[in-house]
Amino acid sequence: MKQLRLKLRLTLPLLIALAGAPAFGQTGTHPTNNPPSMMREQAAREAFIDKLMSRMTVDEKIGQLRLVSLPAGSNPDKPKFMDDIRAGRAGAVFNTVTPKDIRVLQDAAMQSRLKIPLFFAYDVIHGQRTIFPIGLGLASSWNLDAIRQTGRISAIEASADGLDVTWSPMVDISRDPRWGRNSEGFGEDTYLTSRIGAELVKAYQGDDPAARDSILAMVKHFAAYGAVEGGRDYNTVDMSPQRLFQDYLPPYKAALDAGAAGVMIALNSLNGVPATGDKWLLQDVLRKQWGFKGITVSDHGAIMEMIKHGVAADGRDAARLAITAGADMSMSDTMYGDNLKPLLDSGRVSMADLDRATRDVLRVKYDLGLFQDPYRRIGRPENDPPDVNAESRLHRDAARQVARESLVLLKNQGGVLPLRKQGTIAVVGPLAKSQRDMMGNWSAAGRADQTVSAYQGIANAVGGQARLLYAKGANVIDDPEIVKYLNLYEQDVDVDPRTPAQLIDEAVAAARQADVVVAVVGESQGMAHEASSRSDIVIPDSQARLLRALKATGKPLVIVLMNGRPLALGWENDNADAMLETWFAGTEGGNAVADVLFGDYNPSGKLPMTFPRSVGQIPIYYSHLNTGRPFDPAHPDKYTSRYFDAPNGPLFPFGYGLSYTRFELSPVTLSSAEMPRNGTVQASVTVTNTGQRDGATVVQLYLQDPVASISRPVKELKHFEKVMLKAGESRKVSFTIDEDDLSFYNAQLHYGAEPGAFNVYVGLDSEDVKQAGFTLR
């Protein structure tokens, strides 16, 4: 067995934590070498907060820990809540989203005894007014520059609406497509998710969190929410420490290293302990090991939910557990407000706990610049946008650019795509004209009526050059009980009263007249949402029947998928001529879809999540272990790790996506066959566009440690680069592999690289790869 080489990973953050209080303007994790000016700023901040806290009553401190949801519009709780603000019984508000509405609340805070400003937060997940593709779509672009731009624009738009904080990025790794919240995250891979999360944090927060157009990022949901059992939302998470540290925690850590101001705590329990009351997670890992000095907020009602989790006897017990574990703010429950005072009086919670949490809240407000100017982002009434939904406030160009990069071409048989802008095109399907679904879930302050549907995008593209026919063809889903469920809190699915047969007949009639059929099918946005787990991941029956009827017409069939999770697309893949995965592509989604369908943009997206053949293969992910009896398709033995009724492999692997051109990779060359300690090895390939069109692709580098002290994945993504190549052009792409890329948490949770042989795989997806190898000395 190899010798383990220990690195300082676990102890270094501890040293950082001991090194002193945070730098001004960085509430998250902190650089070790703070320049003197920063140290001075930081001392000034702490002195300011000390002084303020010395004037605060216990009630006012408790008030700071209260985070209230206050949607605009008629809200019966508003008068009471206004009183609470004036009495200093609130620390922050979320879900109020215009400068005018926010100002009223801040005005009330300015009438409180100490005039401590509120901060204002919102779920700005993939855009504020301009809606960008959902998380899975952004991840499919593999374009960090484009993703950074979405974050920057989100911050500009959100801050212009008076907001200070976003509950984003969501970096929960998930390997279970049944979970509805896959749509919000960046897929199954630790490295890709970490890179994206870090970019978004930097983009939201900018160089100076106090800047008028910066908002603070709160990474969520800490921790491992994406691993809920059975993909059922809010369910239990149970996970080995190795998997937790190796695969699930790094994206949160990456966001904090990028400076994220805060952490939203997950709703789930982890190995039996609800995260909201998990001292180990919130203090030992987050604060001591990682050196985090920012703010933690509970998720919606999560403190109270510890009663149902079975770890708190009542609300008082839940509040005690949460505050002593390290949950600073309580979101949307009254647990802290109702219970902290008696808990302090009885000595079951210490003043130190209350002070620590209060200080974390005040520090965020200080860093946001709110003590200097509580209206920093709200602005003055005379500058309020006359129309918050004005077209001029949108960033359509950027939305279209990133949306087209987020589309993944899954199949293109016989070159049916790109379509020509001529003849007759039948556009069918219940999602074809949907503007609401195109935005996706958590669409912040985006508006459906400003969103370009797939049909509209196609119409815009063809102008008068082709004849377009349209038929709805099916309802998204026929089951009335499911429709009722999806429409419970907001109108998600509109039901056409015609019978399924009538709808299909109309679509078939349109298809018969057409040269090609474009079927826009999949899920409504609400089907891939919080509280929207599915036990099956196929296209709903109503739409599957429509597809079969369209296929029977014999016309070329192009399936445009809209969905927020990997789907099982066996029949579709066997029968469609082309398939384009478009996720929920945002405000400019329809134009982006048309750009790809007609070849005005050559698709370059790559899947950030494995597409299974069936739900029975879940969990399925590319970075699995080999097992002692791996299945070998070349020698399909019985007593090997396999299903006897289905292949092991996915329908579409992680990293997969086609182009209208062809790319070829040279063999991998390494700068050396050996890597010295603390050294590097360069891996290079030449990628050539051998087709007729310009296009972009993603060169992906994976590593494998084939013999280690614990079983290691068959491959793990460690580097990637998106490259744009003209037809016929070649480019050398080089990646620098270092020891960190080879490191992992061993059975004792020590992090380090073990000497010996390593395999390097480079490909344009995770399966079709070229191999090389080197040795770490």
Ligand code: NOJ
């Ligand atoms: C509950 C969700 O789990 C979380 O992601 C979100 O940020 C909060 N609600 C606030 O809307």
